[in-house]
Amino acid sequence: MSDIVKNIQKLKADIAAELKQAGREDEDITLVAVTKTHPVEAVDIALANGISHFAENKVQEAMRKLPMVSKPYSGFHFIGHLQTNKINQLLSLKPYLIHSIDSLHLAEQLHRALGRTNRTQDILIQVNVTEEASKSGVTFENASELIWKIASYSTLYVRGLMTIGKLHPDPEVSRPYFRQLKQLFDQIKQDFPGNFDYLSMGMSHDWQIALQEGSNMLRIGSAIFGYRDYGDDR
Numbered sequence: 001m002s003d004i005v006k007n008i009q010k011l012k013a014d015i016a017a018e019l020k021q022a023g024r025e026d027e028d029i030t031l032v033a034v035t036k037t038h039p040v041e042a043v044d045i046a047l048a049n050g051i052s053h054f055a056e057n058k059v060q061e062a063m064r065k066l067p068m069v070s071k072p073y074s075g076f077h078f079i080g081h082l083q084t085n086k087i088n089q090l091l092s093l094k095p096y097l098i099h100s101i102d103s104l105h106l107a108e109q110l111h112r113a114l115g116r117t118n119r120t121q122d123i124l125i126q127v128n129v130t131e132e133a134s135k136s137g138v139t140f141e142n143a144s145e146l147i148w149k150i151a152s153y154s155t156l157y158v159r160g161l162m163t164i165g166k167l168h169p170d171p172e173v174s175r176p177y178f179r180q181l182k183q184l185f186d187q188i189k190q191d192f193p194g195n196f197d198y199l200s201m202g203m204s205h206d207w208q209i210a211l212q213e214g215s216n217m218l219r220i221g222s223a224i225f226g227y228r229d230y231g232d233d234r
Contacts, residue, residue: 057079
């Protein structure tokens with residue numbers, strides 16, 4: 001676990017260098033540490049050493065771990081596929097941001113649950129720009145229409161977009177998809193009535209490409225905590 005601190009320092013330095021090269025050094029980038037499958041001790045180390053936002057992708061794992069986190073943090077993010085029968089459990093954890101709203105039905109169920117407790121929730125709309133069947137997300141063509149419909153729900157604040165790049169050895173293959181989502185983000189932001197300000201794209205293997213294409217929220221797992229055999233590291 002001693003490598004976690006070094007990994008965070010290196011990652012932050014690399015991000016700063018990438019931003020400087022792109023002329024974006026004055027921008028705020030939200031670094032979200034993806035802590036799924038990692039023990040609470042690793043989460044606490046990260047939170048004590050420069051990480052203030054962290055994420056889980058399974059509600060049950062988050063339910064087990066969050067009560068044991070001992071270090072202060074700015075935000076807990078949920079980034080996995082959200083099942084409607086887990087909505088109330090997730091809301092009990094008071095997520096800072098839910099990244100994975102991908103249908104009107106899910107948004108409606110979330111809206112109803114929030115309404116019962118007179119609460120609101122910041123969310124992102126997940127867009128499947130790569131059109132891979134293995135990934136959740138609204139299609140690129142339907143994204144704008146869905147966003148405006150969901151924005152009509154009084155309990156939901158749509159704060160931006162999220163996507164997952166191609167899971168490919170060469171991160172460059174994701175560049176056109178990230179660029180496409182940034183264009184959609186800019187188009188919607190022009191007319192959106194609220195704070196439409198988060199573009200969540202980029203993981204451990206492709207964050208540099210995502211940053212170059214305009215991301216301002218990175219979801220980093222293995223580059224902080226090391227690799228494990230558990231699939232992607234959103």
